[in-house]
Amino acid sequence: MRNVCAIFQKELRSYFNSPVAYIVIILFVGFTSWLFFRSFFIANRAVMRDYFSMLPWLFMIFGPLITMRLWAEEKKLKTMELLMTMPIKDWQAVLGKYIASLFLLSSMLILSLPIAITVASLGNMDWGPVIGGYIGAFLMGAAYLSIGVFASCLTENQIVAAIVSFFLSFAMWIIGESFVIFVMPASLAALFEYVGLGSHFKSIGRGVIDSRDLIYYFTVIGFFLFLNAKGIERRKWA
Amino acid sequence: MIEVKNVTKRFGATVALDGLSFEVKKGEVLGFLGPNGAGKTTMMRIITCYMPATDGAVSVAGHDTLTDSFQVRERIGYLPESAPLYLDMSVADYLSFVAKVRGIESGSIRDRIKKTSEMCGLRKVIGKDIGTLSKGFRQRVGLAQALIHNPDILILDEPTTGLDPAQIIEMRELIKRIGKEKTVILCSHILPEVAATCDRILIIVNGKRVASGTPDELTSSSGESVNITARIHGPKEDVREKISAMDMVIGCRIKETRGDGPATFLIKAKPGDDVGQDIFKMAVDNNFSLSELRVERVSLEDVFLQLTTKEVVSE
Numbered sequence: 168m169r170n171v172c173a174i175f176q177k178e179l180r181s182y183f184n185s186p187v188a189y190i191v192i193i194l195f196v197g198f199t200s201w202l203f204f205r206s207f208f209i210a211n212r213a214v215m216r217d218y219f220s221m222l223p224w225l226f227m228i229f230g231p232l233i234t235m236r237l238w239a240e241e242k243k244l245k246t247m248e249l250l251m252t253m254p255i256k257d258w259q260a261v262l263g264k265y266i267a268s269l270f271l272l273s274s275m276l277i278l279s280l281p282i283a284i285t286v287a288s289l290g291n292m293d294w295g296p297v298i299g300g301y302i303g304a305f306l307m308g309a310a311y312l313s314i315g316v317f318a319s320c321l322t323e324n325q326i327v328a329a330i331v332s333f334f335l336s337f338a339m340w341i342i343g344e345s346f347v348i349f350v351m352p353a354s355l356a357a358l359f360e361y362v363g364l365g366s367h368f369k370s371i372g373r374g375v376i377d378s379r380d381l382i383y384y385f386t387v388i389g390f391f392l393f394l395n396a397k398g399i400e401r402r403k404w405a
Numbered sequence: 406m407i408e409v410k411n412v413t414k415r416f417g418a419t420v421a422l423d424g425l426s427f428e429v430k431k432g433e434v435l436g437f438l439g440p441n442g443a444g445k446t447t448m449m450r451i452i453t454c455y456m457p458a459t460d461g462a463v464s465v466a467g468h469d470t471l472t473d474s475f476q477v478r479e480r481i482g483y484l485p486e487s488a489p490l491y492l493d494m495s496v497a498d499y500l501s502f503v504a505k506v507r508g509i510e511s512g513s514i515r516d517r518i519k520k521t522s523e524m525c526g527l528r529k530v531i532g533k534d535i536g537t538l539s540k541g542f543r544q545r546v547g548l549a550q551a552l553i554h555n556p557d558i559l560i561l562d563e564p565t566t567g568l569d570p571a572q573i574i575e576m577r578e579l580i581k582r583i584g585k586e587k588t589v590i591l592c593s594h595i596l597p598e599v600a601a602t603c604d605r606i607l608i609i610v611n612g613k614r615v616a617s618g619t620p621d622e623l624t625s626s627s628g629e630s631v632n633i634t635a636r637i638h639g640p641k642e643d644v645r646e647k648i649s650a651m652d653m654v655i656g657c658r659i660k661e662t663r664g665d666g667p668a669t670f671l672i673k674a675k676p677g678d679d680v681g682q683d684i685f686k687m688a689v690d691n692n693f694s695l696s697e698l699r700v701e702r703v704s705l706e707d708v709f710l711q712l713t714t715k716e717v718v719s720e
């Protein structure tokens with residue numbers, strides 16, 4: 168725990184020492200507010216469905232931006248060699264870095280709460296789906312980030328890491344979407360819908376938190392963090 | 406303290422280490438020497454548990470690097486080649502991160518940082534970002550990082566590359582001082598560095614040991630002869646004959662001289678301490694006057710070149 172904490176602090180410090188964190192947060196909050204309120208005043212209804220429905224796409228871009236440097240930079244600077252020869256277990260390093268990225272995700276979502284408050288003040292908003300939406304958004308974002316840290320450990324080039332994690336996230340999302348499932352044979356359709364990142368987000372977003380959806384996200388996150396730990400162990404067999 | 410048994414490391418078709426065995430005793434400073442690509446860094450990475458050997462075993466303070474890697478890692482301070490550091494962190498933040506990971510209690514972290522940064526001459530730059538430091542100071546941060554938990558064993562991979570001559574000397578002094586209490590492995594391909602700081606030297610080429618011993622042992626074992634230059638006033642041929650007749654002398658010739666001044670004799674002799682003395686005595690006994698006597702020892706540099714190039718040629 169001490170090690171996880173030390174790594175977490177180190178990563179957080181370097182997020183906020185550099186402009187990365189600020190840029191990501193400001194861009195995210197600014198961009199989502201703008202996109203949302205642009206159509207909000209046209210529809211003129213106190214719901215946030217449109218807001219949450221654009222998050223899967225935005226996270227696909229912002230997730231890789233957050234995670235791309237986590238391992239790639241260690242490899243590039245060769246600090247990996249020092250990190251891995253200190254008394255830290257691989258999984259502790261993975262977890263510390265991952266939690267730092269979750270912190271950034273949480274900041275993004277918390278700083279976008281004023282959107283919900285604005286909507287609520289303008290009309291009679293049903294908080295159920297909004298709270299569900301935020302929880303779903305956090306879980307989905309967390310899944311994207313786990314894909315992102317894993318991608319980051321595959322290369323020492325941050326740009327490559329970002330591109331790989333974008334396409335992996337995109338693939339994980341798209342396989343469950345209706346236009347892909349539509350062309351699937353019925354037997355596979357249910358499986359694909361379950362594996363896809365989006366369907367669970369939608370079901371949590373309705374305001375019902377089903378343990379199956381939670382289990383799904385925890386499984387995806389666990390799986391990619393496991394791959395991440397294996398990925399940094401790969402140096403041993405090089 | 407460190408025991409390396411029959412270690413082989415292959416990277417695909419490349420054999421980086423080929424059945425290497427050696428031992429470092431407690432408190433010893435070992436110079437690990439070899440030309441570029443000899444496998445020094447690879448060996449250090451295996452000892453520090455960064456990667457496992459393909460074959461063979463390494464134990465540190467009785468703990469196996471494969472099965473007991475945590476015990477090993479806790480006892481070692483490591484400065485990798487080119488001192489990799491987080492450039493966006495300040496020196497203080499970085500050292501406190503390392504201290505935390507190294508398990509130093511939060512109460513004594515400040516104190517340890519103060520001690521190590523003093524020892525490594527980092528007081529003035531403690532608040533600066535590592536990215537803004539010069540190469541020499543980064544190297545010192547690397548060393549401070551390796552020393553912060555006061556490890557028994559210190560492994561330094563080319564700690565003086567990129568430093569200016571004054572800093573090199575300073576760094577060597579520092580290593581010498583540290584070497585008094587710790588077990589140290591110092592990797593280098595610079596001979597004077599190793600000769601100046603180490604108790605024992607191990608030379609490897611292509612992943613194999615080619616020589617080991619104290620600096621003195623290495624120079625005397627491989628030197629086949631010493632060269633002596635002497636300027637002696639006296640009948641040239643007579644002097645030459647007298648010198649050639651000595652036990653230790655292999656050959657003697659007269660260097661061409663202009664004018665009548667004293668002749669210079671170039672003498673080749675078997676290694677030993679007393680050749681110079683014998684020549685001096687001979688000159689005194691015969692009433693020749695001696696104006697110069699210089700014994701050129703075989704330098705470690707020669708030994709190193711001889712050993713490392715011989716191997717390459719015979720490959």
Ligand SMILES: Nc1ncnc2c1ncn2[C@@H]1O[C@H](COP(=O)(O)OP(=O)(O)OP(=O)(O)O)[C@@H](O)[C@H]1O
Nearest residue numbers: 405416419421440441442443444445446447448594
């Ligand atoms: N990760 C790796 N993958 C493939 N080959 C490697 C790897 N690391 C080292 N090698 C090879 O192993 C050999 C030994 O390399 P090593 O870095 O240990 O040499 P060195 O003695 O440290 O050299 P230098 O003095 O240049 O630092 C080299 O031929 C190198 O190319």
Ligand SMILES: [Mg+2]
Nearest residue numbers: 445446447486
């Ligand atoms: Mg090296």
